[in-house]
Amino acid sequence: MNRSLIEVYAAGAQKLRQAAEGLSRDDLLARPGPGNWSIQELVIHLTDSNCNAIDRMKRIVTEDNPQLLYADETAYVDRLFHDQQSLEDALTLFDVGRRQWSRVLRLLPDSAFAREGTHNRSGVVTLGAMVEREITHLDHHMVFLLAKRERLGKPLRV
Secondary structure, three states: OOOOHHHHHHHHHHHHHHHHOOOOHHHHHOOOOOOOOOHHHHHHHHHHHHHHHHHHHHHHHHOOOOEEOOOOHHHHHHHOOHHHOOHHHHHHHHHHHHHHHHHHHHHOOHHHHHOEEEEOOOEEEEHHHHHHHHHHHHHHHHHHHHHHHHHOOOOOOO
16 A cells, blocks of 8 residues: 555545535525435534444454455444534544544554455455555545535635
């Protein structure tokens, strides 16, 4: 894995925070499309996913070929009251998680990024691939978040 990706991974927190700034509670809970989720649901989904991914990456580093379990993102949004959670707390949790885990990633030897875990749905995954996937996952959802802002009449260019 290209170690410069660790800095891209770490910078994702500021990118997400900037994309959610300047929106009212109504804006955050609106569902202007694309997709069915609100901006708040997107942010909290990303935070939940980030926490799950960090746990999986820790287990890859500390265990031999750990089993990594699927988490149903739709059930999380449908059943965990995303509309009643704190956006600020979610952004802070995302930020702290990325900062803290990035510190560990920077200290790992190159060989650690080839360590593997086995996901019960997607199969074998390496630590390096997980870091890259988390960057891609955020970027994927940023497209939706920015399009929703645009539809709300509050565009943001990042």
